[in-house]
Amino acid sequence: MEATNNSTISSIRENRIQKLNDLTDKGINPYPYSYDKNISAAELQKKYKELAAGEETTDTYNVAGRVMAIRNTGMFIDLMDPSGKIQIFSHKENLEPDKMAIIKMLDVGDIVGFSGDVRRTPRGELSIKAKDVKLLSKSLLPLPEKFHGLTDVEIRYRQRYVDMIMNPEVRDTFRKRSLIIQKIREYLCAQGFLEVETPMLHVQAGGASARPFETYHNTLDMHMVLRIAPELHLKRLLVGGVSEKLFEMNRNFRNEGIDTRHNPEFTMIELYQAYVDYNDMMVLLENLVSSVAQDVLGTMVIEYQGQKINLTPPWDRKTMLGAIKEFTGIDFNEYLTVEEAAKQAEKLGIEVEENDSWGKILDKIFEERVEPKLVQPVHILDYPRDISPLAKVHRDNPRLTERFETRINGWEISNAFSELTDPIDQRNRFEAQAREKAMGDEEACGIDEDFICALEHGMPPAGGMGIGIDRLVMLLTNSPSIRDVIAFPTMRPRA
RNA sequence: GGGCUCGUAGCGCAGUUGGUAGCGCAGGAGACUCUUAAUCUUUUGGUCGUGGGUUCGAGUCCCACCGGGCCCA
Structure with missing residues (x-):
């Protein structure tokens, strides 16, 4: 420069x-x-x-x-x-x-x-x-000037070192970020979780719905992508039996928009535990987050942008359909076809696209009508099957899966399943995804044959969970933008 | 992608009705010497984001572009 x-x-x-x-x-x-x-x-x-x-x-x-x-x-x-x-x-x-x-x-x-x-x-x-x-x-x-310091956000992000020299609270935020990550690691290791590393360079994007960054390996003469999630490799490790409890805390890359809650590269923890289901994941998350808050902030009742948030376990639980009914009055158990669901969505003024599935429609309604109302921690349970291709079918309802997303301040903090371990069902789910991809859904994932091959060797029943670290750090450091908790956020180069 | 909004000295900011730009800090020179946003005197520093346009004349009005921010999809 x-x-x-x-x-x-x-x-x-x-x-x-x-x-x-x-x-x-x-x-x-x-x-x-x-x-x-x-x-x-x-x-x-x-x-x-x-x-x-x-x-x-x-x-x-x-x-x-x-x-x-x-x-x-x-x-x-x-x-x-x-x-x-x-x-x-x-x-x-x-x-x-x-x-x-x-x-x-x-x-x-x-x-x-x-x-x-x-x-x-x-x-x-x-x-x-x-x-x-x-x-x-x-x-x-x-x-910069000693009294007013540096306030220009553009320079603060582009020259973070100057921001840090001038603004003690910025240094403090990044120290807290480090401490939070350290405490998470300590907590999981104390519970017997093994920290592992899996590839960042993938042949095929999988484990989430997102567009990947594309790259190329010269010697192998091969197109590659940066991972959007480590999920499918972590499950291979579970098949391999390295440990019955394992986690990876590292970067994911998603080729998507940038706003106050999204950066193209972000830090996520994914953890898997054999022989348990999503119910155990809820308890694990509550204990993990609340104890980290206690360790780092000395309290489980935090304040985020003027709003008190109580992280003390146990957290509220609502089924997705129940939450939608609570906030819209509509019980989608009574509207089980795509056509009926679309009609109800339109009544609510929510735009439905041609290829939207039943689950996708519910997801849209949830995001628009329910999510903004959720402030205190709440687990949203039992997502529709067609938008949850890696989760086991709900033991009581074949339309749904055993999946929950935890919301704090309305944000998705975690996404967890009773992991799908049935290789036949997994193939069917992948094929359904492939059809959506063919119909133009750029975020749908393809069929990962080697992953299915791993499942065919037998994966133990397991609960798995992803936790967005950056958003957790935002909450615990009272930061309004994800760029306040990522030292060097993605920026367009200056002209 | 859409809406709103910002860009003036290294930083923080003014800039009136359109008349070729100021203040504070920082920097230079000097004074003072138990200060703490030290103080006092003096002084350097500008392609007003970029490019067009309107105009006798543009930091100011109009258009496009570049780079941010916030909100929405």
């Missing part, structure tokens, strides 16, 4: 490069190899919380971080590290002239190490009384 194609920036940059040269002439490496930092800003603040204003100690520490403000021509420097801020007090009484000269050359944005005694200034600011200074990295480009 050409960041210097203007006069303000280039004059600042030239000025700083001159400083680089001056330092080098003095035998100082402006980009040295290491520094013996032995305390963080936050640790210092905590340790000397009781130190009174005007008090001095003889405790010496080495601190390091980024210069965020310089006052009184270098006498006071705000040094920021990931933990917080510590002030540097530099006075010629305590510093050799050559060290003082280095401090005079510092710019906001430089990364610097200081060594000195802890004191609290008469005005009450905990400080390091610098006795030594070491430039650790010279910055050449200026930071």
Whole structure:
């Protein structure tokens, strides 16, 4: 990126490069190899919380971080590290002239190490009384304005590092994201789940309904796609018997639109447990999410954009047909043909397309009339068979499957099934999908012969579940856009 | 894909009825030296997203395009 194609920036940059040269002439490496930092800003603040204003100690520490403000021509420097801020007090009484000269050359944005005694200034600011200074990295480009910071969302996304330097809450969000993922992993591993990896490069997209990114392998001379879901490979592992409980937490790629809840690459966890069904998945999800919230936020009652959401188990359960009846008054058990269902949908003002199946129509009604009304966590149970090609038929109703989607704040947070293990039925479902694809549904999946072959070797009954990590992080960090929880969201290159 | 909306100095923002652009911070020079958005003096910096059009004259009005954001499908 050409960041210097203007006069303000280039004059600042030239000025700083001159400083680089001056330092080098003095035998100082402006980009040295290491520094013996032995305390963080936050640790210092905590340790000397009781130190009174005007008090001095003889405790010496080495601190390091980024210069965020310089006052009184270098006498006071705000040094920021990931933990917080510590002030540097530099006075010629305590510093050799050559060290003082280095401090005079510092710019906001430089990364610097200081060594000195802890004191609290008469005005009450905990400080390091610098006795030594070491430039650790010279910055050449200026930071945004110190008071208003960086607010331009486009620059925040394109130059996330600047966003993170200027906005502490952004750093905090990404730390929380990391912690959430760590806690999920710990929770599942403690339950005996084995973390596995399956291919990102697929010959054929499967395991979800979505358009894939397409690519090409040169040596194999083969068209390939980036995976839209790991499901079919994880089930192969279940057939293989590596573990009766396994999960993969990683990226999926879907070649679809971008909005506040969708990024083309996103993080999902998929987990499978042998010998259980979707009922067990509901309990697992409730316990997992609520305990992660407790661990990360210290509470199971979160606030999202002004709305209180209670994650304390157990969560509400509604069947899909029951929820539709609740919010529209229409009982689709009485309208079992596509024609009847379409007529009811049209009465509700919902557009039905020519090839829409019974299940698809119900799904549309659900999305429009029910989903926006759901705020508190709720499992929506028993999805129609024709839109659930990987779920086992419902034991009590052959039109439905044992599938649930969990909604929190109306968003799909999880999608889980009593997994379809019958290879004959699976083939039939795939063939139905293939027919829809042939009729123009670009999201329908094709027939994965090797997957069916795996099922024909016998897959244990299992519950499986996918959980959208980004949306979970949005909820737990009160972030309004998925781009606030993905460090480098997909962007069109700047012209 | 549709609607609304934004783009002016590195950043945060003004810019009147159409008359060739200002403020704050940052940067430079100097002063001060226990400050914390330090202060004071002084000063540099602009292809007003891009390209057309209307006009004597466009940051401003019109059109197209580029790049964002929000909402909808």
